[in-house]
Amino acid sequence: MTIPLPALSKPVRLALDAAVRAPSPHNSQPWRFEVTGDRIDVLLDPERVLRVVDPDAREARLSCGAAILNIRVALAAAGRTSLVQLLPDPGRDELLARVWVRGARPAAPADTALARAIGLRRSNRRPFTDRPLPGKVRHALMDAAGLEGAELVLLEQPGDVDALAALLRHAEHMQSEDPEFRAELAQWTVTNGSREDGVPAVAGGPRPEPGSLLTLRHYAVSAGPQPDRPFEREPLVAVLGSYTDTPLAQLGAGQAMQRVLLTATNAGVSASFLSQPVEVPSTRVALRELLGRRAQPQVVLRFGYGFTAPATKRRAVDTVTRHGAPNAEEALS
Ligand SMILES: Cc1cc2nc3c(=O)[nH]c(=O)nc-3n(C[C@H](O)[C@H](O)[C@H](O)COP(=O)(O)O)c2cc1C
Known part of the structure; x- marks a missing residue:
């Protein structure tokens, strides 16, 4: 009924x-x-x-x-x-x-x-400023994950972001070489604004300049002009992990992810996702090793102070x- x-x-x-x-x-x-x-x-x-x-x-x-x-x-x-x-x-x-x-x-x-x-929360794929996040905010993000039974590891050790960036580039390369991946991405990239799902070109963000540390996912607009601002020189990247990888743990990690993102929004901090290394099985294993096998990587996030990003x-x-x-x-x- x-x-x-x-x-x-x-x-x-x-x-x-x-x-x-x-x-x-x-x-x-x-x-x-x-x-x-x-x-x-x-x-x-x-x-x-x-x-x-x-x-x-x-x-x-x-x-x-x-x-x-x-x-x-x-x-x-x-x-x-x-x-x-x-x-x-x-x-x-x-x-x-x-x-x-x-x-x-x-x-x-x-x-x-x-x-x-x-x-107010949205994925912000645009360049962030070089202003670092204060320790208080970093702790608030980690506490938000902990409250939901997950772990947020900030990559703060020298070399960790470089290692992550190498995995990201490798995963991005594997995905972009796969015609099925490209077809799926194209299917969910919205260019005419009439759909209520998918990623509109305007939310896609600019393509990072060649040589940038991090590779963002290329939604339609990425093929367009270079960004008017450079991407941040020292990106703050974090990996959200769960202690197991069961469907139950994934539901918990999703709640933790969202509590982290809302906490960031409240602190005026922007975030975007860098999921490529978690989506490709071989780089996911390598990412777990990078974290010292502490947790199962679920999401990679980039944080910073950004300018407004459009809502989808x-x-x-x-x-x-x-x-x-x-x-x-x-x-x-
Ligand atoms: C599990 C997960 C993985 C995601 N991975 C990526 C990613 O790799 N690259 C990206 O640009 N956005 C990624 N996103 C962000 C989505 O594209 C975004 O949430 C969606 O387009 C809705 O936009 P909004 O976050 O601004 O509301 C991911 C989101 C989730 C929940």
Whole structure:
């Protein structure tokens, strides 16, 4: 049975508006939601998993993890508690989480601030300034990952960024030589602005000058002119890792990733992703060695003080949400 959209309660509507703002590779938005009363089910949309770049749906789970964190934060900021069960049904792999909206609790200022950051966060592929991040901000980013049970390793040792950059170049080369990768990238690069998914050319950022340390993913506009500002000379790069690499750990890492990104946004810090070395299996192994085998690398992020970056579109909540009637069991609980 379908319930008309106005039947969504205010906190559920707020939570879903926040959920769809999560980042996802190529802005593929690999999620669906099912709402039953005050319960939100978060599902993986297998049709939207990137077959070439993400064959195991690892990045899709990270993205859905980010959506789950947004739901938690939005509910907390709306003064509601929530109960989250990850992978609640072993018989349904695509059912990633079940979130129950529970009773009232005054919103903490930190929740309100994080919730505000959800709409302001964006991937910023443009050059950052050379201003370094203060120690306090670096610690806040690491603490944000730790709060969600993951680890954010900042590459601060001499030579570590060079080593990462070499892996990045190698992975980028392997991907750009693969016609299937190129076709998938082209499929998700939006040039006419009419789509509600994919990466618009304007968000693609300029192509770094030859000889730049880091190689960014080349969305359409990258083929255009050189940047009007140079990329930062000493980029701050960090690797977010989880202790295992199970679907459960990936959902946790996605929540950690999003808490890190929202914390950065709140501190006025921009971030962009450098996923190539994690997407290519051989460089992922080498990256883990570089980290001293401490954790399973999930995401590579570049942080810095940037200038504004454009927001990308999302499919509407109503497009990605199905509404069900509470069954007898739900009504009793
Ligand atoms: C797991 C994951 C991997 C990503 N990898 C890359 C990447 O390698 N290069 C890149 O430019 N953007 C990458 N992105 C960023 C997405 O393209 C971006 O989130 C999406 O286009 C939506 O834009 P927004 O983040 O500005 O909201 C990644 C995002 C996620 C969640």
